[in-house]
Amino acid sequence: MPLWFIRGLRRGVVTTRYPARPDASATALPTPPAFRPGKLTRELADRMISVCPGPALSRADGNLIFDAGACTACGRCALAAPDAVTPTGEFELATTDRAALVKMIPILGEER
Amino acid sequence: MTAVEPRATGRTRDQLVSSLAGLGSLHAERRGVVTVRIPAEALEPATHAAAGNPGVRLADMFAEGSQEASPQAAGATADSDATVLRLVWAHEADEPGYIITETEIEDEHYPPLSDIAPAAFVEECEIYEQFGIRPAGGKPLNRVMLPPHNGIELPTLGHRPGEPPAEVHAPHVVGGQAFEFPFGPVRQVGVESLYYGLVTSGEEVVDLYLFTWHKHRGVEWRLRGKTMHEAIRLAERTEGLSAVATGWAFAAAAEAAAGVAPPAAAARTRAVALELERLYNHAAATAALCQATGLSVGQSAAEIALERLLRVNAATFGHRYLFGVIEPGGVSRAPDAEALRRELPGAYGELLRATDALLRTNSFVDRLEACGVLTAEQASRLGLVGPVARATGLATDARRAPVAAGGPYTEIPVNIVTAQSGDVFARFQVMLGEAAESVRLVMEFLGGGTAAACNLVPPRASTGLGWAESPRGEVLAWVALDEDGRVTRARLRPGSVRNWRGFDDACRSQNVFTDIPIIEASFWLTAAGMAR
Numbered sequence: 036m037p038l039w040f041i042r043g044l045r046r047g048v049v050t051t052r053y054p055a056r057p058d059a060s061a062t063a064l065p066t067p068p069a070f071r072p073g074k075l076t077r078e079l080a081d082r083m084i085s086v087c088p089g090p091a092l093s094r095a096d097g098n099l100i101f102d103a104g105a106c107t108a109c110g111r112c113a114l115a116a117p118d119a120v121t122p123t124g125e126f127e128l129a130t131t132d133r134a135a136l137v138k139m140i141p142i143l144g145e146e147r
Numbered sequence: 148m149t150a151v152e153p154r155a156t157g158r159t160r161d162q163l164v165s166s167l168a169g170l171g172s173l174h175a176e177r178r179g180v181v182t183v184r185i186p187a188e189a190l191e192p193a194t195h196a197a198a199g200n201p202g203v204r205l206a207d208m209f210a211e212g213s214q215e216a217s218p219q220a221a222g223a224t225a226d227s228d229a230t231v232l233r234l235v236w237a238h239e240a241d242e243p244g245y246i247i248t249e250t251e252i253e254d255e256h257y258p259p260l261s262d263i264a265p266a267a268f269v270e271e272c273e274i275y276e277q278f279g280i281r282p283a284g285g286k287p288l289n290r291v292m293l294p295p296h297n298g299i300e301l302p303t304l305g306h307r308p309g310e311p312p313a314e315v316h317a318p319h320v321v322g323g324q325a326f327e328f329p330f331g332p333v334r335q336v337g338v339e340s341l342y343y344g345l346v347t348s349g350e351e352v353v354d355l356y357l358f359t360w361h362k363h364r365g366v367e368w369r370l371r372g373k374t375m376h377e378a379i380r381l382a383e384r385t386e387g388l389s390a391v392a393t394g395w396a397f398a399a400a401a402e403a404a405a406g407v408a409p410p411a412a413a414a415r416t417r418a419v420a421l422e423l424e425r426l427y428n429h430a431a432a433t434a435a436l437c438q439a440t441g442l443s444v445g446q447s448a449a450e451i452a453l454e455r456l457l458r459v460n461a462a463t464f465g466h467r468y469l470f471g472v473i474e475p476g477g478v479s480r481a482p483d484a485e486a487l488r489r490e491l492p493g494a495y496g497e498l499l500r501a502t503d504a505l506l507r508t509n510s511f512v513d514r515l516e517a518c519g520v521l522t523a524e525q526a527s528r529l530g531l532v533g534p535v536a537r538a539t540g541l542a543t544d545a546r547r548a549p550v551a552a553g554g555p556y557t558e559i560p561v562n563i564v565t566a567q568s569g570d571v572f573a574r575f576q577v578m579l580g581e582a583a584e585s586v587r588l589v590m591e592f593l594g595g596g597t598a599a600a601c602n603l604v605p606p607r608a609s610t611g612l613g614w615a616e617s618p619r620g621e622v623l624a625w626v627a628l629d630e631d632g633r634v635t636r637a638r639l640r641p642g643s644v645r646n647w648r649g650f651d652d653a654c655r656s657q658n659v660f661t662d663i664p665i666i667e668a669s670f671w672l673t674a675a676g677m678a679r
Contacts, residue, residue, distance in 0.1 A: 042504065043444040060461040060486075065471065088380040109380050109471060 065108035066122045068101070070140045074119040075099060077142050083112040083120070097145030103128055104136040160242045163203065166196050167248060178403050179244035179548060180612045190250045191258040194234065197248075198264040202240030204543070205530045206645075207623050208260070208270035209233055209638040210252075210278045212305035230278050230305060232257060233638075234267075235612065235623060243548045245612060247625075255309070256283040266530030269648060279306035289356075292363045292678060302368055304636075324348045332361045339674040343663070350659045355651045362678040370637040375401040375475040375604060375626075378634055382624070386641045386676035387468060388431075391417070391424045392617030393641060394473035396624040399613025400637075401475045404628050405604045411554065412598035413477035418555040419592045420464060420472045420482070421615060422585035427456040428618030428671060429578040429585075430498050435668035436575060437505070440514045445505055452498035459494050462486040477601030484593050495586050502579055515572035519653040519666035522569055531649045533620020533642050534581065535670055537565045538573035545616040559591045571669040578671075606632025617642050619672055643676030 080099045084092045091106040092099065113120040130136060141147065164173070164181050170193045171185035185193045197203055211231045229251055236246040250257070259282035261268035272288045275281045281288060293301050331342040340361035346354035366385050370378045375398070383394035395417050402408060409417070434449035457467040463482045464472050472480050505511050521531070523539040536543045542563045546556040564580030566573035608630040615622050620642030627636040653666050 038504065038508065039442065039444040042448070046444075046448070058458065058461070060458060060465075063465045064461055065466060086377070088377055107380070107384075107470075111380075 061126070062124065064126075065110055066124050066126060067103045067106045067108050067128070068110075068112050068120045069123045070099060070101065070138075071119050071121070072141050073143070074116075075140055075142050076119075077145060079116040079119045080142050082115045086111040086115045094142070097142055097147040098139040099142055101138045101140060102136060103138065104133065159240070160238045160244060160246070163197065163200060163238065164246060167193055167246065170196070171248070171250075174249070177406075180247060180403070181244070182247045182249060185248045185250045187250055187252055187257065190232070190248075190260070191263070193248055194258070194260050194263045197234075197236045197246070200238075200240075201527075202238065204237045204239065204527065205234065205264045205266040206237040206245065206532075206621065207233075207235040207625075207638070207640045208267050208274070209235075209625065209640070210274045210280065210305065211627065211636045211638075212278060229253060230280050232274070232280075233625070234260070235625070237543075237548075237621070239543060239547070245548070245614070247612065252280055255280050258282065259284050259286055262286075264530075265528050266645070266648070269644065275308050277304040279303075279308045281308070290358070290360060292360050294360050294363060301363075302365065304368055325353050332358065341674045345660070345663075347660065352654050352658050352660065352663065355654045355663075357647065357651065359647065359674050359677040362675050364675075364679065366679045367637055367639060370634050373634055374606075374632055375628070375634070378637065379473065379475060380471070382637070382639060383470060383473065385639050385679045386617075386643060386673050387470075388428055388673055389424065389617035389619065389622060389641055389676065391420045391469045391472060392615040392622045393624070393639065395421060395615040396613040396622040397626070397637070397639065398473050398475045399615065400611040400624040400626040401604055401613070401628070403611030403613055404609040404626060405607050405611070405632075406609075407476060407602050407604055408554070409477040409602055410598070410600040411558075412596050413600040413602075415555045415558075415592040415595050416478045416481060416597040416599070417473060419487070419589050419597060420469050420478075421617075422589045422592070423456070423460055423463065424469055425585045425618040426495065426498075426582055426589075427453060427460065429582045430456055432578055432618075432668055432671035433498070433502060433505070433575070435671065436515070436571075436665065437511070439664035439668045440511055442505075442508070442511055445501065445508070445511065448501035448504070449498070452494060452501055455490075455494035455497050459487065459490045462490055474601055476604040478599055479601070481599040482593070482597055484597065487589065487593065491586065491589065495582070498582065512572065514662075514665055515575055515669075516568075516570060518571040518662050519658060519669060520568070520570045520656045521649055521653050525652055526569070526649065529648045529652070530645050531620070532645045533617070534574050534577040535620065535646050535649055537563065538577045539569040540565055540567045543621070545614045545621040548614060555592060555595070558595065559588060561588065571665055574669040604632070606630060619643055619670075619676075620646060639679060641673070641676035641679070643672040643674075646670055646672050647677050 080094055089105050091102050167183045170189040171183055174182040174184045232250045232252050234248045238244050261271050271282050272291045275288050276293050325346055325348045328345040328347050332340040342358035344356045382397040383390040385393050430453040434446050437446035460469050461467045464480050472478055521539055523541055526536045526539040526541055532543055544563050546561045562584055564577050566576050610627045613624045623640040625638040629635050654663055
């Protein structure tokens with residue numbers, strides 16, 4: 036057991052303030068999408084809804100409704116409509132208000 | 148009926164196939180998988196013929212309704228009466244491969260197959276829940292998937308059972324000095340929902356049963372009607388810690404159905420991801436063993452190694468848990484070979500430093516030795532897989548099967564690590580040996596050439612079986628596709644499904660309460676894989 040005591044002392048504290056520094060690979064990690072309202076047509080919205088493997092995307096009242104809480108950042112919407120979607124690069128999604136994770140993006144030419 | 152004792156000498160695979168075909172008819176043979184149709188009246192002798200062979204293991208059993216309720220018609224029941232029962236046998240002796248028997252069951256009963264092959268019991272329970280057919284004789288069947296509070300409202304894959312499955316909740320006063328100690332489903336931080344029914348006389352574990360249905364998500368039900376490209380993201384989330392292995396098995400099933408194979412470089416890419424998955428899981432199991440034995444500095448040391456390995460995954464494939472790598476027909480991403488060659492030795496060295504120190508710590512090793520013992524006979528009878536089976540001396544490994552769901556392990560064979568004592572220490576030693584072997588394999592596969600490449604998987608009405616060796620053992624996937632390439636039935640059998648069967652046996656083997664977390668860490672299973 037002294038081995039582990041000394042080992043622990045030698046290694047010191049490894050937990051740090053979060054984040055101590057950005058992870059070098061973080062930019063390559065999948066993140067939820069951001070939608071460009073100026074490029075979002077109804078056709079593209081429907082295409083993205085059809086490829087989303089979960090319930091993260093839907094359409095109502097002339098808006099694309101995006102639920103970041105149901106998104107697994109699989110990237111299929113970005114592949115289906117690369118002009119209308121970019122990755123957010125955002126990991127920090129925790130919130131105490133579930134509704135804050137649901138976004139409404141206006142669809143071009145739709146009445147609201 | 149009693150469980151079959153394997154004969155002293157086994158039949159070769161061809162002899163077994165001829166014997167089964169003599170009871171029914173040979174239906175198809177492709178890619179190391181032989182399918183034999185067995186009439187219902189011959190199912191019992193056919194099961195005897197297969198289960199009586201040493202080196203033959205019941206790998207899975209599942210049902211398929213001939214006309215199942217559509218996902219859109221949630222809550223509806225199937226229209227047709229016929230249910231096809233499939234048994235998947237793994238032949239591991241002379242010529243590794245799989246034999247599937249398929250039998251049409253016309254009424255609500257079939258022979259009690261778990262009396263012949265005990266490994267079939269969990270599947271008998273699951274088939275009753277999902278399809279309403281049960282073994283003849285009225286043996287009690289446990290609740291496996293469907294939560295009691297949802298009862299019959301939850302959608303099933305076929306007919307609902309006439310009577311709900313038994314609630315196996317033991318009385319809290321069991322009798323004599325023994326009583327039931329309920330533990331879970333909410334347990335300590337970060338551990339999945341799982342309920343232990345611990346029957347104890349105070350300290351010794353007299354009996355233990357599990358409720359795993361808290362995490363049931365109806366994955367197999369949700370997969371129906373999807374194309375393979377849509378389905379694979381759900382399939383790999385069946386058991387997130389085996390995302391690569393589950394995805395690979397699922398993709399390989401689709402490829403087998405379509406009669407295509409991934410490009411060689413893509414298959415090697417899959418193998419790189421699979422070995423990285425094994426590495427981080429074995430590091431996580433090491434950390435869990437330290438936590439279970441109260442060695443907090445050791446736990447931190449193993450978790451530092453785990454974190455470094457997860458960062459290697461992120462740098463190599465763009466995802467810490469390797470999601471999204473596997474696609475039907477190939478892979479979506481190529482590994483960053485330079486980053487992998489640069490980062491992996493350091494991360495593995497971190498793990499090695501921790502485990503070397505652990506092996507020199509008597510108080511740690513003492514807790515592992517003679518704890519949670521399983522014998523090779525138990526492992527074989529229950530169809531156990533992965534490090535749990537290999538720690539009893541069985542050289543069970545899906546990477547040895549022909550095609551090996553792609554072929555890279557034929558190109559660069561894996562050295563299978565086994566141990567003999569069947570205890571927690573043996574499982575730990577197997578994991579350490581496998582971690583070293585995984586590092587070697589990753590480097591060899593990189594040397595062979597990797598790429599992000601996919602072959603077209605043309606839509607075709609067909610069926611296929613796929614497999615891969617996850618960190619916790621063999622994963623099997625079977626799919627039936629329609630002419631548009633949409634899933635009509637998908638069966639996913641992660642390694643956890645098999646190995647939870649051995650967990651209660653291991654806990655009963657002269658152990659006390661505080662041994663159970665150690666045994667659980669050494670099995671390193673998921674409730675999600677079981678409850679899928």
